[in-house]
Amino acid sequence: MERVIAWIHEKNPGLDGPIAPDEDLIEARLIDSLDFLEFIYLLESVSGRTIDLQEVSIDDFCTLDRIRERFLAPAEAQA
Numbered sequence: 001m002e003r004v005i006a007w008i009h010e011k012n013p014g015l016d017g018p019i020a021p022d023e024d025l026i027e028a029r030l031i032d033s034l035d036f037l038e039f040i041y042l043l044e045s046v047s048g049r050t051i052d053l054q055e056v057s058i059d060d061f062c063t064l065d066r067i068r069e070r071f072l073a074p075a076e077a078q079a
Helices: 002-011 036-047 064-072
Strands: none
Touching: 002 036, 002 064, 036 064
16 A cells, blocks of 8 residues: 555655545545556556456545555455
8 A cells, every 4th residue: 555655645746744544536636537547557566456447436546445445455355
């Protein structure tokens, strides 16, 4: 998760302090449409799994909690 948080901070140099686990990253414009595919590639790299965009929704990327649950939790927990 540290790489995900570091990436968000890198893309938002004016962002100070921690990101709340339940903060809406899209609504807060911490992840925008221009960087979204790069963010997907980052999540694939961190998780070691391919993300099928047909099987996810925008809600899966809204908060750090949801990202952790959907993409970074062990595969058995997602089944």
